[in-house]
Every structure is written in C-alpha cells, then in structure tokens.
Amino acid sequence: MLARDPAALELRADPAALAPERLLVFEVRGNIAAFAKATANVPGLELIDEEELASDEDAAPVAYLLVPDMRALRQIESLWQTWMAGRDLPDGHTPWRDVFACLRDLRPWGPGDRVQPADATILEEEIFGKADDEQIPLEVEIVFRPGAEAASANETNVTRAIAAYGGVVLSRARLDDIAYHAVLARLPVGAIRSIIERSPASLAGIEQVMYIRPQSIVTEIDVADTVAPAPVALPPAVANDPILAVLDGVPMVGHPLLRQHVSVEDLFGLEPNALVAERVHGSAMTSLIVHGDRNQSEPPLPRQIHCIPVLGAADRFPADRLIVDLIYQAVTRMRGRPEPSAPHVIIVNISLGNARRPFHGQLSPWARLLDRLAYRFGILFIVSAGNVTDEFPVPGFDNTLDFENAQDADRARGVVRALADVQADRRLLSPAETINGLTIGARNTDFVPHADRVFARTNINPFPALDTANPSSALGPGFANAVKPDILMPGSREHVRVVRSGAGIVVAPARASRGAGLKVAAPPAPVGLEGAEAYTNGTSAAAALASRTAHRIHDALEAEYGQDFLQLSNAERAVLLKALLVHPARWPEETTALIKGLLGPFGRGQAPRQKDNIRRFIGYGALDPDDAVACAADRATFWAVGSLANERSVDVLVPIPAAIGGRAQPHFISATLAWLTPVLPGRKAYRAVRMKILDPDDIDGLGVAAHKSQPDINQTNRGTVYTRCWSGQRAAIVTPSMSFPLRVQREPDAGGIEDEAVPFGLAVTVAMPGQIQLYEEVRARVRPLPIQS
Structure with a gap:
C-alpha cells in the first residue's frame, strides 16, 4: 500500500531541488481546476497552488510527484498502467481514477525529461556537419542536494561521466539560495548525438543529471548608421x-x-x-x-x-x-x-x-x-x-505592394493577427x-x-x-x-522588411x-x-x-x-x-480595442480572456518616461512605504481634493502596489508572499467605478505588482479635508518562510483633467511617512 503520511507524497511546481530517482512526471491535460480537485481527494498528495501550476497557457501543465521510495513509485506506475488498460483499480485506490483521468501521461523522470525538445533541436544544429571528435559546450544541471557531502558526491559522479564520454569540465557553480548546481562542460559531437537521442547509455541517462542544455548565448542588439558625435x-x-x-x-x-x-x-x-x-x-x-x-x-x-x-x-x-x-x-x-x-x-x-x-x-x-x-x-x-527577430507570415496580403499600399489600420490588424498566430514562438x-x-x-x-x-x-x-x-x-x-x-x-518605431513575396508574404523585424x-x-x-x-x-x-x-x-x-x-x-x-515606475502605465485605447475586436474571444463572459490577449502584448501598458517623473497641476500622486507581516493589513489614508467634488466630468483614482517576495524553489508555491489592494467599499461615492481597460483582479494578483484603477464622470461627494482608506493586505503565506515583515511601496493618483488647483491642494495636506504593521 502507498504511504498515507501527508509528508510522504508531494506535488511540486518545479523539479529543481528534488530527487529524480523518486520523481514521477504528471502531464496534465484539460482543466487544471479538475486536476486540483482530483488530487485533493487522494490521501497524502499535496498540490501546489493552482496558479503556480498553470504557468504556461500555451502548453500542457506539468506537475512533479516526489514519492518516499522506489516501492511507492513502482506502485503508482502500476496503478496508472491498470487504469490505462481499462481495468478497475484495487480497493482503496479509487480516488486515483479521477487523477489519472486528468493526465496525458505519467512517467518516471528520465532521459526524455533531462533533454527538452527545444534544447535537443539546438544541439542538433550545433553538431550539424561537425566531426565526431569536435568539442561542443553544454550546461549540465546537477540534481541539487542541500548537504555538502551529497552535493560533492553528485558532482563527482557527473564529472566522471563527462570525462568517460571524452569531455572536459570548464567551470562549476553551486548556489544554495536557488537550489542550483551546474557545470559547464565540453563534449565530443559523438557523445552529444547520443544525448539528443535520449539514450540511457548517454550522459542523459546519468541519475545525478537534472537537465542538459546548450550553452547560453546572449541576445544581440542592432546598432546601425554610425554618425559623427554631436557636440x-x-x-x-x-x-x-x-x-x-x-x-x-x-x-x-x-x-x-x-x-x-x-x-x-x-x-x-x-x-x-x-x-x-x-x-x-x-x-x-x-x-x-x-x-x-x-x-x-x-x-x-x-x-x-x-x-x-x-x-x-x-x-x-x-x-x-x-x-x-x-x-x-x-x-x-x-x-x-x-x-x-x-x-x-x-x-x-x-x-x-x-x-x-x-x-x-x-x-x-x-x-x-x-x-x-x-x-x-x-x-x-x-x-x-x-x-524575437524570426520571420513570420502575414496572411491577407498577396505581395509586397499589397502590404505597402494597404491602409494603416488594415496593415496593423494584419500584423497583430499574424503575431498572435505565432505567439508560442515569441515568448519571453x-x-x-x-x-x-x-x-x-x-x-x-x-x-x-x-x-x-x-x-x-x-x-x-x-x-x-x-x-x-x-x-x-x-x-x-x-x-x-x-x-x-x-x-x-x-x-x-520598428519597421519590418518583406523577406518573401508572392501568393502571400513573410516579414521579419528590420534593423x-x-x-x-x-x-x-x-x-x-x-x-x-x-x-x-x-x-x-x-x-x-x-x-x-x-x-x-x-x-x-x-x-x-x-x-x-x-x-x-x-x-x-x-x-x-x-x-x-x-x-x-509601473504606476503611470496605461492601456492605449485604440490598441485595446483593436486586440479585443481582432483576437476576442467573443461572447458573454469572455472579458478576462480578452484582457489576457491584451496584456500578452502590452502588459500593464505603455509608459511615457516624463509621465513617471513630471508633476501636473490637475493630478496628484501620493506615495507611501511600509512593511507587513503575515496575514496583516494596513489602511493608507488617501486625501481627496475638494477640486473634484460636485463636478460631473471625467476623473480617476489609480493605485499601484509593489513588493519583493521571498521565493521557495522547488516548493509548493514559488512566490511566498502575496499582497493586494482591497477595493474600497465606498468608492462609488467618489463617482468612479473599476476601470474596464486594465487587468482584472485575478490577473494582477499573480506577480509582485498589483494595480487598480477607478474612473468615472459622475459628480463626487467630497467633504472638507476628506480622506478615504485604501487597504493594503498581505495574504496568508505559502509556508516555509520566517514570519518577517515584507516591505511594500504604494503609489496613488487622483486626477481630474483641467482642474489645475488639484495638485497644490493635495501637496499641502500630505507628507509621506513609512507605515509599519
């Protein structure tokens, strides 16, 4: 029987810092929420936070199950094979049925995991046309062990294997803080060919190896049209x-x-x-x-x-x-x-x-x-x-002349649509x-x-x-x-050049x-x-x-x-x-409308997915550097710093200028919260500290409501920047020396960190275009001071 100790079986977000000889790979298909629900019914399984698992919407999510020993691993494999054969699971293991129904595959960690497909493709290009004894650089990540003795033993086994395959180690690094242990090595082309084939007899079959990757190369920049320097x-x-x-x-x-x-x-x-x-x-x-x-x-x-x-x-x-x-x-x-x-x-x-x-x-x-x-x-x-300077096709234009002579709006729609079609190949x-x-x-x-x-x-x-x-x-x-x-x-203003034309065009970003x-x-x-x-x-x-x-x-x-x-x-x-720095960023209205109307998806209830497409291109928005620094008479930006302990909150009083009261004209209030989180590599939730701004209960009295052209509450709640914006043109009800509380809240920690206060920074802007006395009124009332809670 499988162990029922809750600590005995853990699902993790990242295989770093785990033991691959006791690691099962879960390839999830379909609905992540269904997988989360299914794992909750299996005694001893601890699922990572759902948001951490769903980390790539373009690929099947992957979870990693660390089991207590080889006996447990083989037993889960047996259950999976039984289920795949269409047979009933043994008594006491029925909850695994719902877990298996969410999976595309379940397998032990092995050579296919150590060499990812994209890395294998790069290595194939690296060795093409080269002699078998020519040396090629590789980055070899080693299974991280927290103890010095175990770490040394792992590295020794890997370096000996590299030498046995005719290679040499150039440098090494071991960083406890991020559970990272790696060597940079050179191996002959013949040995790399076996790695590409994921042969168990290659370096990819060595138990102490976590990943094998091609050597990192820096992204290049274009610098062109040299001219004599201006005075x-x-x-x-x-x-x-x-x-x-x-x-x-x-x-x-x-x-x-x-x-x-x-x-x-x-x-x-x-x-x-x-x-x-x-x-x-x-x-x-x-x-x-x-x-x-x-x-x-x-x-x-x-x-x-x-x-x-x-x-x-x-x-x-x-x-x-x-x-x-x-x-x-x-x-x-x-x-x-x-x-x-x-x-x-x-x-x-x-x-x-x-x-x-x-x-x-x-x-x-x-x-x-x-x-x-x-x-x-x-x-x-x-x-x-x-x-990403790779070329891409732009459907809808037969040749270069069609593309060049198209209306600006039609050409822009065509390129945005084309980029969306190849977005999986244009990632960060x-x-x-x-x-x-x-x-x-x-x-x-x-x-x-x-x-x-x-x-x-x-x-x-x-x-x-x-x-x-x-x-x-x-x-x-x-x-x-x-x-x-x-x-x-x-x-x-980056241009594009047409690299192929006739029965359609293919373009690439220009220098x-x-x-x-x-x-x-x-x-x-x-x-x-x-x-x-x-x-x-x-x-x-x-x-x-x-x-x-x-x-x-x-x-x-x-x-x-x-x-x-x-x-x-x-x-x-x-x-x-x-x-x-993030606070003044805004979604440009025309861009927002184009992406929403072009990429959808369409129908009721699709606003969050429409916003997903918008933020994929422009994040929190475009920023004019001067807007982040300069003052304006019709807007006032208030800032505060503080620190919050676990599950604590603090109310920051935001002054409301009398200038916006009683005027039925456009105005807005925006707030941006930022912090730095401790991280937990290989743990159930990588981002240990979460914070948010709570929507004020009485915001309606200021004549504003949540602005639609911004990431929604769920989307902005996934990193270490949290933004809210409220806008409207109804007359606000403002009393003399009025302030309203904006609550900053630290959510329950993921666990595994000391309960220490974490610093945050908060920026809040109140603006009403045309009301030039607004800034001076707020400035006279505010002197930012650190806040502790």
Whole structure:
C-alpha cells in the first residue's frame, strides 16, 4: 500500500531541488481546476497552488510527484498502467481514477525529461556537419542536494561521466539560495548525438543529471548608421555615489558621452580582450541610461552609474563561465559584505537575455537568481523582455505592394493577427520571467526628427498610428500567468522588411536605422574619431530607458523630500521605485480595442480572456518616461512605504481634493502596489508572499467605478505588482479635508518562510483633467511617512 503520511507524497511546481530517482512526471491535460480537485481527494498528495501550476497557457501543465521510495513509485506506475488498460483499480485506490483521468501521461523522470525538445533541436544544429571528435559546450544541471557531502558526491559522479564520454569540465557553480548546481562542460559531437537521442547509455541517462542544455548565448542588439558625435555640453559635477548598476558589455569609457558618467569594475577581467570597436552593447545601454535617446536633448543623470561587464570579446558571454555564476558574483560583489563595491545600488539594469531559453512555463535558474537577490539585497532588477527577430507570415496580403499600399489600420490588424498566430514562438527570453524584477517590452515609438524618417523608407512601418509593442518585442505572460511584460518603454518605431513575396508574404523585424531608432553612443567607425553615435532599438534599449526613468524618479524624490526619503532602507526605496515606475502605465485605447475586436474571444463572459490577449502584448501598458517623473497641476500622486507581516493589513489614508467634488466630468483614482517576495524553489508555491489592494467599499461615492481597460483582479494578483484603477464622470461627494482608506493586505503565506515583515511601496493618483488647483491642494495636506504593521 502507498504511504498515507501527508509528508510522504508531494506535488511540486518545479523539479529543481528534488530527487529524480523518486520523481514521477504528471502531464496534465484539460482543466487544471479538475486536476486540483482530483488530487485533493487522494490521501497524502499535496498540490501546489493552482496558479503556480498553470504557468504556461500555451502548453500542457506539468506537475512533479516526489514519492518516499522506489516501492511507492513502482506502485503508482502500476496503478496508472491498470487504469490505462481499462481495468478497475484495487480497493482503496479509487480516488486515483479521477487523477489519472486528468493526465496525458505519467512517467518516471528520465532521459526524455533531462533533454527538452527545444534544447535537443539546438544541439542538433550545433553538431550539424561537425566531426565526431569536435568539442561542443553544454550546461549540465546537477540534481541539487542541500548537504555538502551529497552535493560533492553528485558532482563527482557527473564529472566522471563527462570525462568517460571524452569531455572536459570548464567551470562549476553551486548556489544554495536557488537550489542550483551546474557545470559547464565540453563534449565530443559523438557523445552529444547520443544525448539528443535520449539514450540511457548517454550522459542523459546519468541519475545525478537534472537537465542538459546548450550553452547560453546572449541576445544581440542592432546598432546601425554610425554618425559623427554631436557636440556634448560640459555637464555639472557628477556624483560618484551610484544607485544604478549595469550588468552588460564593456562600455567605451573614453567616449565623450560616457567618460565622466560611468565607473567600470572589471570583476571578471573581460576588458582587456574586448576590442574598442566591438564595445557596442555596453556603450549603447550606458548611453541610454545616462543621456536617454540622443534624438532628444535631455540632461544626463547626476550620479555615475556602476558597470560590471559580463560580456567579453565580441559582446558575448565568456566561453568558460556560467552566466548564472557571473550574475551572482557581480551582484554579491556590489552589495555583499564585508566590503561592497557599490553599497547604495538599488537599481540593476539587465538588458540581456539567453537567446536559447524562451520561457515556456518553467522558471530558469537566471530568473530564480534575480528573484532571490532582489529580496536578499533590496534591489529592483529591470530586465529586457527579449527580442524575437524570426520571420513570420502575414496572411491577407498577396505581395509586397499589397502590404505597402494597404491602409494603416488594415496593415496593423494584419500584423497583430499574424503575431498572435505565432505567439508560442515569441515568448519571453530568460531571465525576463523574473517574479521580483520588472520586465520591459519595446514600445513602438521614438523621437526621430521628421526630416530623418526618410532613412527608413526601404522598410515598412507596420504600426504608423498604433501605440503598441514592436513586432520583435517578446510576448507574455510570465510565470504562473503573471502580467509580463510589466510595461512598454520606447524601443523605436520598428519597421519590418518583406523577406518573401508572392501568393502571400513573410516579414521579419528590420534593423535599427537613423530613420527608426534611438540615438546612442557607439564605438568609432571612421579611423581617428574619439567616439561616434549610432542607432539602436528593441527591448534592451527599452529596459535601459526604464532604468533611467527609475533613476529620475529617485532624483525627484530626493530633491523633494531630502533625508526623509534617503533614510528609507534600500528595500523600501527599491519597492517604491518599482511601484512608481509601473504606476503611470496605461492601456492605449485604440490598441485595446483593436486586440479585443481582432483576437476576442467573443461572447458573454469572455472579458478576462480578452484582457489576457491584451496584456500578452502590452502588459500593464505603455509608459511615457516624463509621465513617471513630471508633476501636473490637475493630478496628484501620493506615495507611501511600509512593511507587513503575515496575514496583516494596513489602511493608507488617501486625501481627496475638494477640486473634484460636485463636478460631473471625467476623473480617476489609480493605485499601484509593489513588493519583493521571498521565493521557495522547488516548493509548493514559488512566490511566498502575496499582497493586494482591497477595493474600497465606498468608492462609488467618489463617482468612479473599476476601470474596464486594465487587468482584472485575478490577473494582477499573480506577480509582485498589483494595480487598480477607478474612473468615472459622475459628480463626487467630497467633504472638507476628506480622506478615504485604501487597504493594503498581505495574504496568508505559502509556508516555509520566517514570519518577517515584507516591505511594500504604494503609489496613488487622483486626477481630474483641467482642474489645475488639484495638485497644490493635495501637496499641502500630505507628507509621506513609512507605515509599519
């Protein structure tokens, strides 16, 4: 008989940190709720939270059952085979019938799980045409064991196997915080061919191996149309006290746009081998963070930014290091003890991604690492969603001429429909699925002067009048169906080029150009130039602008509140910046209507699924950087920071200005809550802490109701950002010095963490367009202070 001890059988969200020799893989089909209900009736089974299981709506969810011993595993296998043969289950095991009815497959963990289909395809491409003795790099994840002795034994077995197959280990990493243990190795093509075939006699058959993946490669950016640099005004003194760090390529520190603004800590010795002419990625990203899009004229940031290169020669990941280890070492060097190199850094820009790791439901080690470091150090990681530059067909247009001459609205509808048809192939790239970080998509806008638009005429603008994501911007959702990307930031008006035409067209995102790009610092192309400028686009650039905006928000708060703001803890300032960065984002009305009308689904009760399609493209919405920083006379934004213990709540009093009272005209109230959660890799719920804003009972008296063009309560409740917006045009009933309580509530924890208070940041805006006295009225009444509960 199976053990009935509730601790004996557990369903887990992630196989990381488990023992695969006692692991059964459940491939769920159909309704997840039915599977959850069925497992509740089986003694000893503990199901992960339903939201964590349903982490990829484009693929069958997978659960993992850890059994106490091999005897139990074989018994469950026997029950499954009995059920599959159509025979009755033995007495006492009838509840398993309903579980099995929800499954597509049940099998022990094996070679087919260690080598995922997408990884096998990449490895096939890697070895094509190569001799059997040629060496190919691989990342081998080892079954994580918490004890040092067991971990060492596992690694020894794996490294011996690698040597036996003719390979060599290049580097290793073991990170307890995220249950990660891996080696980077090189194996001969012949051994890799056996891995691709999932042969039990290959490395894929070694019990201590969790996964075998191709070596990570960085997503590339386009930098094109090099021009001589525009004159650079001498900036005021720049403070050498960074609050923002960049993990990227080696920047060109001698460039006139960068030399006073960037400090480089070459922790991994990558700078000497990075040719100046190849320092493209780091130079472009640091330029955007310091100066913004150079098509505009913006003042540089007042502080230096701290750069630790993680890309070396040719702007690539080092060939002999695991990227997860590089990121871990870089962040702990900056913020760890006893001597952190950048102790005040609370914003970290990562405009990078693993081009070989699209997100399909399972969190990558890189994302898990960012989540853990964010909570441990109180850091806001700002991450690019990823650029997917693969070509795709656009039905409805016979040839290039038809596509080019189509009405703007028809062309936009055709491209949005085409992207939706291939959405499963255009997913976020690791680590963009991070739960604690903000993921940035590329908004189809830039600041190219009108006269320069002609330089893009050889390509076609798919969205001349539509405010949406670029064609190459990776699509959501994120882990556990969380809203991802979080926001869209300017990533240029990306054009497309027709790559095949006749009886239909196939297009691909076009390169950046002077006519469709963001202007950045670049290495010199002509000999003798001290530095040049060029044009870039995409989500890497958008993430850099988001990081710049977060810094600008920090500067504005520091200027307004001085030490009251600066004395907040790193974590409190990080979560406040997180809330304020997302807070102004909105779904563009025309884009919302187009996606809803084009993709549906249609009929009563389909609003949540329609919103799923909208947020897949644009997250919480598009953001104008100036809106996140600038004040306006007819709106007031109130902020608060605090901390909440488990199952506690706090009422934050929101001042209601008399200016909105008695006027039957459009007005709105919006609120954004952000926090950093502890994470539990391999446990029943990865996201340990959940918070929410409760809809006020008396909100109706203010003449507003829940705004329809926003993620619903269930959709916004799946990450670490929670937003609500109420709008209307009925006259509000406002009394003198009126405030209303907005309740922030921490939900019951998933378990497995210490009951400690978790910081949160809250932003609330009250606005009535045209009422110019609104801001000053609220400003006179409010002085934000930390809240504890």
